[in-house]
Amino acid sequence: MTTAAHRARPGFVWAAPAVLYFAALGILPVGGVVYLSFTRWNGLGDPQWIGTANWSALAGDPEIGGSIGRTVLLTVVSWLLQTPLALLIGVWAAGPQRNRAVLSTLFFLPLLLSSAAIALMFVSLLDPNFGLAADFGRYLGAPDGNFLGDPDKALYVIASVIAWQFVPFHTLLYQSATRQIPASLYEAAAIDGATGVRQFFAITLPQLRNTIVASSVLMLVGSLTYFEMILLTTKGGPGTSTRVLPLHMYLKGFDGFEMGYASALAVLLVLVGTLLSVVVVRLTGYHRMASDREGA
Amino acid sequence: MQRRTFLSMATAAALTATVTACGGSSGADAEAGGDTAKVQVWALEDAAVNPIATSSIEAFNAASGRQVQLVTYVNDAYKQKLQVSMGSPQAPDVFFNWGGGNLAQFVEAGQAEPLDDLIAKHPDLSSKFLPSVLEVGQVDGKQYGLPMLGVLPVVLFVNKDVFARAAVEPPATHAELLTVVDALKAKGITPIALAGSQGWTELMWLEYLLDRIGGAGKFQAIVAGQDGAWQDPSVIKSLEEIQNLVKRGAFGSNYASVNYDNQGASKLFATGKAAMHLMGTWDFSLQQTANPKLIKDGKLGYVPFPAYEGGAGDPKAVVGNPSNYYSVTANSTHKDVAEQFLADSLTSDAYINGLIDAGQVPAVKGIEATLKAKPNAEFTTFTYDLVAQAPTFTQSWDQALSPAVSATLLTNLQKVFLDQMAPAEFAAAMAKAK
Amino acid sequence: MSADLAVRATAKPSPARRARRRRGRNLPAGILSAIWLVIVAVPIYYIVVTGFRSQDAYVEQGPLDLPSNPTLDNFTALFGLGFPTYLGNSLLVTAGTVALVLALALPAAYAIVRNPSRKVKLSFSVFLLGLAVPAQAVIVPIYLIITRLELYDTLRAVILPTAAFSLPIAIVVLTSTLRDIPNELYEAMTVDGADSRRVFRTLVLPLSRPGLVSVGIFVGLNAWNGFLFPLVLTQSDERRVMTLGLWNFQSQFGTNVPGLMAAVVLSTLPVLALYLFGRRHLLSGLAAGFGK
Known part of the structure; x- marks a missing residue:
């Protein structure tokens, strides 16, 4: 290694600001939450050290198992709902026709609305007596328009609202990735006699593999943050039918003011998040720091 | 509120x-x-x-x-x-x-x-x-x-127009309430508007039923944290009456999707799709801005919460703020x-x-005369008389209890309405909450 | 799988030969797209027409009827309710967060890709572990930190933690963008005697632009949507952001649905303008940033 090459390598100092910043506002707070999880604190006065009482209370919390299960279910359903939709629409919208470009502008609109706006809009739309739910409910298995209030449907309705918000973004990912697929591939396939559906499975899908991974990662990473949407639509109800783990933690802390116990839940949430990150990193190979090409 | x-x-x-x-x-x-x-x-x-x-x-x-x-x-x-x-x-x-x-x-x-x-x-x-x-x-x-x-007491609002259509009178007792519910249902009208997506609207039913069935002392025992206060037979009885009303279809089938904040229940009531609405007196001012015709045409009626036959509570007692x-x-x-x-x-x-x-x-x-000289005299006088004659005024439970207990209370009450939790389970769960 | 690899091997992209002619008809996807269009359009149509309805009409008319007497009252009323302030605050928070994240993340990604030392490797792992940690889990300590810094009830109080929790994903995406800059380019510059500052300025910065665009959009949308941090870290009306404002209108309006929907429509217009303005950039940026 020449000195010149060495000098051109950026030192740790380039990464230091980001690292320090993240340590102060990302890692330090996690330490704080761990501390609070061993205290009793209602937000007033000073936190009181109570040892592992909050942690043993986790086992006796009737909502804990359910809320973890609902979190996983919501993540899986969201992925199953959004990925095929976004993939197919993205591929279709990548077509050359002008009208498709106009239409894809329309597809993009939901992304411009904030989650708060979308939540308020759907609460209104899904009003069983005066919203669209009243008119279209019977085609969707709820003749009385009871969607958000039906314990068996509410979580799926939430998943659909989330899909409404995020499918456009993923559609865009697929649309732009599809445009990058060289035409020569399709021409070669056409010569071999492969058409329509076979081309899709033989060329388009494999070519989009990396995009599928990238889009899935974003969905997974986002899945723990959906709670705002639920908070503003059902607040976890009816009963606890849509109470996912992040919301459970939030309600314990900010509705019931059991900050100590909420912190124990928060630590659990951080652990789940970290675990998820590890899985994602393993699956995608994001942990490789340099390009494959560099080694060659 | x-x-x-x-x-x-x-x-x-x-x-x-x-x-x-x-x-x-x-x-x-x-x-x-x-x-x-x-x-x-x-x-x-x-x-x-x-x-x-x-x-x-x-x-x-x-x-x-x-x-x-x-x-x-x-x-x-x-x-x-x-x-x-x-x-x-x-x-x-x-x-x-x-x-x-x-x-x-x-x-x-x-x-x-x-x-x-x-x-x-x-x-x-x-x-x-x-x-x-x-x-x-x-x-x-x-x-x-x-x-x-x-x-701001809670009162039973009635849509006079709908009651006339179904040829029934606003209920004065629980038995009458059940009869009215059946009669309205037969006419295809939702008997009671309830914004069940928000637990605090459902809580009003429990507050009043317990007050009528067991008397105001039962909730005082709960507030005081007395042992077994939640498991009191009158609490169980009140919850059973709630489930009974739900099963009868008193609130319709989709009440759990109805939201108070976007007028879901008030509009249902104002448009005559529902006949009754149990709500705080603030709903009157809301209807006045959102559905002025309801009041102008004299369709908006209001009565005290029905008495409960054989109940220990005074039918003149009120709950609310x-x-x-x-x-x-x-x-x-x-x-x-x-x-x-x-x-x-x-x-x-x-x-x-x-x-x-x-x-x-x-x-x-002694402000009756002044109230009568002001706008909406009929309603303000009704409210005034209701409170003036009330032996007790029970504060809304979610205000009287600690934040942690009221959060648990509202969640569990929703489950009782949805029949996901039996009254006895509710009582046991609440006894543990602190 | 082997077929897949074979296809990929022969398919080194040649930008000059982009697909002009996509596969002929794709009926299922076409139908699906048409259905999706309806699903997207109907709610948006609903908020727009409801925003133009009067309160009386909201009670009397069906949800999808055209307003018989369209009114602008709902929109004009919003200006008296602090709406412009909320909008301005949201835009400031969004811009501040994006600027901060990009300024921190790009140099870090550069170091991660070009510096194999243990220290850098370790820092990268920290960001990777932080990828899916939800912000609301640590809201209470964040709150305490912000008050210690005497930033409570300022817009900076919202920007700082929002940026912190966007850093991991930004660094991961930018790292993968930078990886694809061929090694030869770096080497050519080093031979010319360039130090890392010059490499960053003349090579990394221009070539990472697509990645920066997509990270910017992703982070920007997050900040624009932010609800929890503004909720807990600000208090006064002058510091209120759009999302909180919208939510607050629900009580300020005394459950006036048309007013609320008008607010939803207005809150969307600035982003719509930005989108129409930068649509082209966005598409190419997304392709480069996430398509790899």
């Missing part, structure tokens, strides 16, 4: 945390504390009511030569702002509170001054207020708070002025008439 929004809670948590973190000496605190030579009266910001308080303060200052000053905060910030300043030099001299459990917590911390001596000197203060409302300002038999705003209260801070350095101010202004004609002009129904005796 007695809804405890999580915004207020979050801000509250945030505020208290500030003080915990900074030792209660942030710039904002000092500013709010203001000039300690002045007597501070802290209250909620309310565009309709604040001017009345201000003019009563001006009148007091002019007459007494003292310096009383009104300091107001928005709802979200007030509760905890108060909580963290009490006991500090920035504490107010007179503070606005919600009575009941909210006031009791200041009393327990030794921060509120008993007003019984003041009342002995000014008998007006106890004799002029409606007893049931005054009672919510008492803790352990002593008077700590004096009512300073209007009453009794009022808000002024209390005097225990270690105020201007206690005498603060007390004098309360004695002089709260029952003064100017203050009471001001409240009435602002659309409130003050908890004061």
Whole structure:
């Protein structure tokens, strides 16, 4: 290694600001939450050290198992709902026709609305007596328009609202990735006699593999943050039918003011998040720091 | 409104945390504390009511030569702002509170001054207020708070038009209620509008049923944390009646999707798709802006909650939000002025008439004639008479109980409505909640 | 799988030969797209027409009827309710967050890709572990930190933690963008005697533009949507952001649905303008940033 090459390598100092910043506002707070999880604190006065009482209370919390299960279910359903939709629409919208470009502008609109706006809009739309739910409910298995209030449907309705918000973004990912697929591939396939559906499975899908991974990662990473949407639509109800783990933690802390116990839940949430990150990193190979090409 | 929004809670948590973190000496605190030579009266910001308080303060200052000053905060910030300043030099001299459990917590911390001596000197203060409302300002038999705003009881609104169509009369007893429910259902009308996506609307049914079946003492036992209070047979009975109503279709099949905040229930009731609506009297003003025709055409009726045959409770008792209260801070350095101010202004004609002009129904005796001369006289008189004749005024449970217990209560009650939880399970779960 | 690899091997992209002619008809996807269009359009149509309805009409008319007497009252009323302030605050928070994240993340990604030292490797792992940690889990300590810094109830109080929790994903995406800059380019510059500052300025910065665009959009949308941090870290009306404002309108309006929907429509217009303005950039940026 020449000195010149060495000098051109950026030192740790380039990464230091980001690292320090993240340590102060990302890692330090996690330490704080761990501390609070061993205290009793209602937000007033000073936190009181109570040892592992909050942690043993986790086992006796009737909502804990359910809320973890609902979190996983919501993540899986969201992925199953959004990925095929976004993939197919993205591929279709990548077509050359002008009208498709106009239409894809329309597809993009939901992304411009904030989650708060979308939540308020759907609460209104899904009003069983005066919203669209009243008119279209019977085609969707709820003749009385009871969607958000039906314990068996509410979580799926939430998943659909989330899909409404995020499918456009993923559609865009697929649309732009599809445009990058060289035409020569399709021409070669056409010569071999492969058409329509076979081309899709033989060329388009494999070519989009990396995009599928990238889009899935974003969905997974986002899945723990959906709670705002639920908070503003059902607040976890009816009963606890849509109470996912992040919301459970939030309600314990900010509705019931059991900050100590909420912190124990928060630590659990951080652990789940970290675990998820590890899985994602393993699956995608994001942990490789340099390009494959560099080694060659 | 007695809804405890999580915004207020979050801000509250945030505020208290500030003080915990900074030792209660942030710039904002000092500013709010203001000039300690002045007597501070802290209250909620309310565009309709604040001017009345201000003019009563001006009148007091002019007459007494003292310096009383009104300091107001928005709802979200007030509760905890108060909580963290009490006991500090920035504490107010007179503070606005919600009575009941909210006031009791200041009393327990030794921060509120008993007003019984003041009342002995000014008998007006106890004799002029409606007893049931005054009672919510008492803790352990002593008077700590004096009512300073209007009453907001929960009443059963009825759509007269719909009742005429179904040829039935508004129910006076529980048995009649069931008959009316069946008759309305037969006509294809949802008997009762209920915004079941929000637990606090469902809570009103439990509050009233327990009051009628077991009497007001049953909830007092719950508030006092007595063993087995939640498992009392009358609590179980009330929950069974609720499930019975649900199964009968009294609330329709989709009530759990209905939301109060987007007019879901009020609109259902106003358009005649539902016949009854159990709600606080604030819903009247809401209907007045959102559905003025309902009131103009004389279709809006209102009755007390039906009696329960064989129940131990007095059918004249009410539940809801009794009022808000002024209390005097225990270690105020201007206690005498603060007390004098309360004695002089709260029952003064100017203050009471001001409240009435602002659309409130003050908890004061002998104002029938004044109410009759104002707009919506029929409704305000009804509200007034209801409260005036009530032996007890039970405070909304989610206000009387601690935040953690009310959060659990609302969730579990939703489950009872959805038949996901049996009454006995509910009682057991609530007994464990703290 | 082997077929897949074979296809990929022969398919080194040749930008000059982009697909002009996509596969002929794709009926299922076409139908699906049409259905999706309806699903997207109907709710948006609903908020727009409801925003133009009067309160009386909201009670009397069906949800999808055209307003018989369209009114602008709902929109004009919003200007008296602090709406412009909320909008301005949201835009400031969004811009501040994006600027901060990009300024921190790009140099870090550069170091991660070009510096194999243990220290850098370790820092990268920290960001990777932080990828899916939800912000609301640590809201209370964040709150305490912000008050210690005496930033409570300022817009900076919202920007700082929002940026912190966007850093991991930004660094991961930018790292993968930078990886694709061929090694030869770096080497050519080093031979010319360039130090890392010059490499960053003349090579990394221009070539990472697509990645920066997509990270910017993703982070920007997050900040624009932010609800929890503004909720807990600000208090006064002057510091209120759009999302909180919208939510607050629900009580300010006394459950006036048309007013609320008008607010939803207005809150969307600035982003719509930005989108129409930068649509082209966005598409190419997304392709480069996430398509790898």
